[in-house]
Amino acid sequence: MPCVVLLCCCLFTVLHITSDVLAYENLALHQPAWQSSTAESYTADRAVDGLYTDLAWRGGQCAVSLEGQTAEWRVDLGAVKSIHHVLIQYVTGNTVWDENNVYTSLFLGFSVYISNTTNKEDGVMYFRDTNYTRATIPNPVNITCPYHGRYVIYYNNRTHPPYPEGYYGDARIRLCEVEVYGCPKLGFYGESCSIPCPQNCFCHITEGTCLGCLPGYRGLTCEEKCGDNTYGWRCQQTCGNCSNGERCHHVNGRCLSGCNAGAYGVTCKESCGNCSNGEPCNDTDGSCPSGCNAGAHGVKCKESCGNCSNDEPCNDVDGSCPSGCDAGAYGKKCDIDCRSGYYGPNCKYKCRNCRYKKCDGKTGKCHNGCRNGWRNTTCDEKCGDNTYGRRCQQTCGNCSNGEPCHHVNGICPSGCYAGAYGVKCKESCGNCSNGEPCNDVDGTCPHGCDAGVYGKKCDIECQMGLYGPNCQNNCSNNCAVSKQCDVITGECIGGCQAGWKGSTCDAECGDKTYGAECKEPCGNCKKMEPCHHVDGNCLSGCESGVYGMKCNQPCGNCSNGHLCNEVDGSCQFGCDAGVYGQICNIECPTGRYGRSCSKTCGDQCQGCNRFSGVCDLGCLPGWTGQRCDEPCTFGNNKFHQDVFLNNLL
Known part of the structure; x- marks a missing residue:
């Protein structure tokens, strides 16, 4: 029935137990008890064991639960009993019970129910704490409320915050003893439970008034x-x-x-069970007089046969299978499933190479796939087709003579083909000297490395600036990009610096050339010596007629054919006629002639020769002579002669 609150009829006292109370029997002592959770080994029955001298929760005499939003404990009185009062001894920690005791906050808000089922909602709530504080809640408590029922239930909760001041945040059981006092048999009342209740009813335990029918x-x-x-x-x-x-x-x-x-x-x-031919069973004990139908066994034919071999019926008395068990079962009655790792008739076969050693008890099929190296539904076939490992999904390496690798770990049993190494022959050899194979175990090269690589396994490319076998050679300092060359050949990347030639830039320019790519021709060095291969300078000076560091500048017209200075081209004794300047290579300007252009043409000259001063372009009117420095007289001037001739004609 729905829970009914009967607080109005209850009396709540603390250790004020009268003589009639002492006459009632503790109905809860050593009765079965249960709680919603258990902390460590402090089980529910410790609250009905009659021991509560040690009131610490770890003292071994108290029932203790884990924390939660709700906490519930109950005792089964064995049958419906007439109850007078309930005494609850809560944990104290063996310290003074007052407002400073931490356990008061756990005790606040508790309820007590009486029910005829294990569900508190089917009974009545005859006490609930709604008023006590940490300073006023008593311990132990004695709750008097005459009622009847089979189960006494203690309950506390922290499901609807906020809670009153002093309440702990979660619900816990800390019960050292719960004593339920009353009459052990319905139909009697009084201090010794000896006075019969009115006929056919159970009555008030102290007053005898009828509370309900028997x-x-x-x-x-x-x-x-x-x-x-x-x-x-x-x-x-x-x-x-x-x-x-x-x-x-x-x-x-x-x-x-x-x-x-x-x-x-x-x-x-x-x-009745499955009696033979549908016969009725014995109506007292349920036994089948003529045995059981196929598929059942036992005195009452209520037990089903196990999985007998080939669906044979079991013995109808003890359920045994005469010819053993079908696949997936074992035991005398063939009613036990195969243990993990076994399958087949009578579970006599071991699961083969299943992952986690688990297979279908009937078929042996591996539920979680195979162990590494095996395949098939029953995992009885090794990996093949040059595969190994998990689900046979890994490919074997380059094993010697094409042998298959080990189906589980991929190891090559007879070593590796040339060009591979390692236990699985999956590692490629480096560039060993002269193309030799590496050691098939550790990959080392017995005679060193080929050009362009170094290291124990010859698998590391030369660092910048090195080349050749084992990277023992330095790139030339004459490379266009310093110390950058091909790691195999040493050929300079980007060509050579000025003055050098060859793929490795280790040869000076020759054939009277110098500079970038040796494309610049040398000057006219003294005694036909070669110029410097980088800058083209003539280290021993120049041949006659040229000057400069590279002897590629022609001398000017020095006076009387003297040689110019081979460094700066200057003429020590001045210039020859018709030229001037530091190196005597500039023609005389108009109006000048002679050595170093030191002489001035005549004023009457229309333009003189820069070497001789002769007026090649003639004289101004009225003048004559090679340099136009003679005044004209009649007849000695070409102009006058031309006029005279014209007049004659």
Whole structure:
């Protein structure tokens, strides 16, 4: 029934137990108990063991739960009993119980229920703390409220914050003892439980007033027996399948004339098993007089046969299989599934190479796939097709003579083909000297490295600036990009610096050349010596007629054919006629002539020769002579002669 709050009829006291209270029996002592969770080994039964001298929660005498939003504990009194009061001793930590004791905050807000089922909601809540504080809550507590029931339930919760001041944040059980006092048998009351209640009712435990009917009776005065095919407590239980439709006993439900076919037991509520040929079972003990139908066994033929071999029926008495078990089962009755790692008839085969050693008990199929190196549904086939490992998905290396690698770990049993090394022959050899194969175990090159690589395995490319076998050679300093060359040949990347030639830039320019790519021709060095290969300078000076560091500048017209200075081209004795300047290579300007252009042409000259001063372009009118320095007289001037001739004609 729904939970009913009966706080109005309860008396709450603290250790004020009168003489009549002391006469009642502790109905909870050593009875089965349960709690919603258990901390360590402090189980629910410790609260009904009669021990509570050590009130520390780890003292071994208290029931203790884990923390949570709710905490529930109950004791089963074994049957419906008439209850007078409940005494609860809570944990104290063996310290003074006052507002400073930490356990007061855990105790606050608790409730106590009485129910005829394990569900507190089916009973009544006859106490709930709503008023106490850490300073006022008593311990132990004695709650007096006459009622009847089978289960006494302690409950606390922290499900609807905010909580009153002093409440702990979660709910926990810390019960050192719960004592339930009352009469051990319904139908009696009084301080010694010796006074009979009114007929057919259970009564108030101290006053004797009727509170309800005993099992089998109903009505206001409890004088009416259960009817309508019912019996028991509040006539709420239904009679079984009694013979010929007779009513069962109103108190205990017993069928007085036995059961109808197909049922058995004192209340005829048990169904017969699978008796042979559909015969009815014995209505008292349910036994099948002629044995069982195929597929069942036991005295009552209620037990099913196991998985007997080839679906044979089991022995109908003990359930044994005469020819053993079918695949997937073992045991005398073939009713036990194969243990992990076994399969087949009578589970006699071991799972083969299954991952985690688990396979289907009937077929041996590996549920989680195969161990490394195996394949097939039953994992009984090694990896093939040059594969190995997990799901046979890895490819073997380059094993010697084309042999397959080990199906599990991929190791090559006879070593590696040339060009590979390692236990799996999956590593490629480096560039060993002269193309020799490397060691097939560690990959080392027995005679060093080929050009362009170095290292124990000849698998590291030369660092910048090095080349050749084992990278022992330095790139030429004459490379256009300093110390950068081909790691194999040493050929300079980007060509050579000025003055050098060859692929490795280790040869000076020759054939009277110098400079970038040796394309610049040398000058006219003295005694036909070669010029410097880088800058083209003539280290021993110049041949006659040229000057400069590179002897490629021609001398000017020095006076009387003297040689010019081979460094700066200057003429020590001046210039020859018709030229001037530091190196005597500039022609005389108009109006000048002679050595170093030191002489001036005549004023009457229309332009003189820069070497001789002769007026090559003639004289101004009125003048004559090679340099036009003679005045004209009639007849000695070409102009006058031309005029005279014209007049004659």
